[in-house]
Amino acid sequence: DAGITQSPRYKITETGRQVTLMCHQTWSHSYMFWYRQDLGHGLRLIYYSAAADITDKGEVPDGYVVSRSKTENFPLTLESATRSQTSVYFCASSEHSGRGGIQYFGAGTRLSVL
Amino acid sequence: AQKVTQAQTEISVVEKEDVTLDCVYETRDTTYYLFWYKQPPSGELVFLIRRNSFDEQNEISGRYSWNFQKSTSSFNFTITASQVVDSAVYFCALRGNSGNTPLVFGKGTRLSVIA
Numbered sequence: 001d002a003g004i005t006q007s008p009r010y011k012i013t014e015t016g017r018q019v020t021l022m023c024h025q026t027w028s029h030s031y032m033f034w035y036r037q038d039l040g041h042g043l044r045l046i047y048y049s050a051a052a053d054i055t056d057k058g059e060v061p062d063g064y065v066v067s068r069s070k071t072e073n074f075p076l077t078l079e080s081a082t083r084s085q086t087s088v089y090f091c092a093s094s095e096h097s098g099r100g101g102i103q104y105f106g107a108g109t110r111l112s113v114l
Numbered sequence: 115a116q117k118v119t120q121a122q123t124e125i126s127v128v129e130k131e132d133v134t135l136d137c138v139y140e141t142r143d144t145t146y147y148l149f150w151y152k153q154p155p156s157g158e159l160v161f162l163i164r165r166n167s168f169d170e171q172n173e174i175s176g177r178y179s180w181n182f183q184k185s186t187s188s189f190n191f192t193i194t195a196s197q198v199v200d201s202a203v204y205f206c207a208l209r210g211n212s213g214n215t216p217l218v219f220g221k222g223t224r225l226s227v228i229a
Binding site: 033040041042043044045048058059088090092102103104105106107108110 | 149151157158159160161164205216217219220221222
């Protein structure tokens with residue numbers, strides 16, 4: 001039971017480069033989410049997806065792009081990385097409609113933008 | 115707007131002590147869901163409990179217990195006889211039932227249990 005996996009676990013990149021963080025879940029959950037975790041801010045929602053080809057912005061979407069061509073994958077792309085995007089990124093998935101659905105999280109990706 | 119406040123930034127206790135982590139929430143929704151997650155030093159986020167707004171019964175799971183009080187908008191978490199393995203950051207979260215409200219997290223409480 002693989003659950004939800006994120007790759008890479010650690011990434012160092014330079015300002016201006018494009019970076020893609022991968023998220024894969026094996027539960028066939030409809031909903032998937034991307035959060036970033038920063039000291040003093042807790043977890044903040046970047047984007048979420050209710051199903052394949054349906055995505056919507058969260059609290060902090062600027063500078064990020066997502067896609068969901070397949071139910072099991074939800075990649076997050078930083079088109080031109082900035083230092084302020086240095087953070088720990090968590091992907092999550094939820095079993096059903098989402099309101100009371102439990103979100104299960106991946107192990108996180110620690111991204112450093114130099 | 116939804117808001118979760120975890121006023122305790124850091125707590126340190128000696129092993130076997132009981133400890134309560136506070137969570138106060140704000141929402142205008144009559145139906146909502148509350149969650150607790152644990153983030154151990156390894157970094158992953160582990161789901162602990164979900165409670166809906168219509169169920170005010172307290173819950174106990176082993177050494178963990180949760181006290182939900184709508185009158186004070188609180189959903190506190192108590193660890194009885196704490197152990198070193200309980201050392202982690204604990205997050206309280208809230209999701210309303212209107213529109214597309216997201217899951218809103220508190221800023222977390224870092225618990226250190228000292229042997």
